[in-house]
Amino acid sequence: MAEGRHRPQRTCLGCRQVHDQSRLVRFVRSPEGTVLVDYREKLPGRGAYTCLSVECIKQAVSRRQFDRAFRTVCQPLSADLLTVELTEALHEHLAALLGMARKSSQAVSGGNLVLDALDRPEKLAVVILAEDVSEGVAEKIERKARVRGVPCFRFSTKADLGQLLGRGERSVTALTKGRLAEAFLTEWQKSKDISGER
Numbered sequence: 796m797a798e799g800r801h802r803p804q805r806t807c808l809g810c811r812q813v814h815d816q817s818r819l820v821r822f823v824r825s826p827e828g829t830v831l832v833d834y835r836e837k838l839p840g841r842g843a844y845t846c847l848s849v850e851c852i853k854q855a856v857s858r859r860q861f862d863r864a865f866r867t868v869c870q871p872l873s874a875d876l877l878t879v880e881l882t883e884a885l886h887e888h889l890a891a892l893l894g895m896a897r898k899s900s901q902a903v904s905g906g907n908l909v910l911d912a913l914d915r916p917e918k919l920a921v922v923i924l925a926e927d928v929s930e931g932v933a934e935k936i937e938r939k940a941r942v943r944g945v946p947c948f949r950f951s952t953k954a955d956l957g958q959l960l961g962r963g964e965r966s967v968t969a970l971t972k973g974r975l976a977e978a979f980l981t982e983w984q985k986s987k988d989i990s991g992e993r
């Protein structure tokens with residue numbers, strides 16, 4: 796595959812396997828010596844990488860691989876805290892993608908509109924339900940999404956979805972097929988990978 800030729804490869808500090816950088820998470824060391832998750836790969840300085848996996852982060856921490864990668868001692872590290880930071884960064888990115896989808900009219904929101912949109916499933920990439928959606932609404936939408944073959948996830952709260960979608964509370968939204976929906980699904984898969992879910 797020609798386009799893969801120049802993709803940078805990095806070694807995971809946990810499992811020591813080499814992967815495309817895009818499949819790994821970047822960490823940097825702050826001037827104070829704190830190891831930080833650099834999910835969007837924007838922070839300056841030398842980077843260290845692990846797989847998006849609790850197991851790999853734990854191994855990297857317990858074997859002091861961050862000290863080795865940064866060639867200096869780092870502040871004491873907790874694999875659990877790094878995992879929480881990573882999960883939060885991922886959640887923020889997913890939220891940002893939803894906001895962008897709304898701005899570019901690639902999101903439909905509200906129970907009735909999503910149910911209508913599910914009549915044209917070939918146009919839909921994913922249905923997203925708030926985690927605190929009422930069971931009645933959830934059941935109706937999940938059933939129709941399943942019948943129509945559109946993936947359906949739980950993400951965030953009604954209040955947060957409403958804010959991202961520029962309305963009051965929102966229990967459900969759907970993304971139409973396109974670049975943003977693809978990015979959302981890729982990021983979603985990463986969040987499953989971290990927790991080891993399949």
Ligand SMILES: [Zn+2]
Nearest residue numbers: 807810846851
């Ligand atoms: Zn790994």
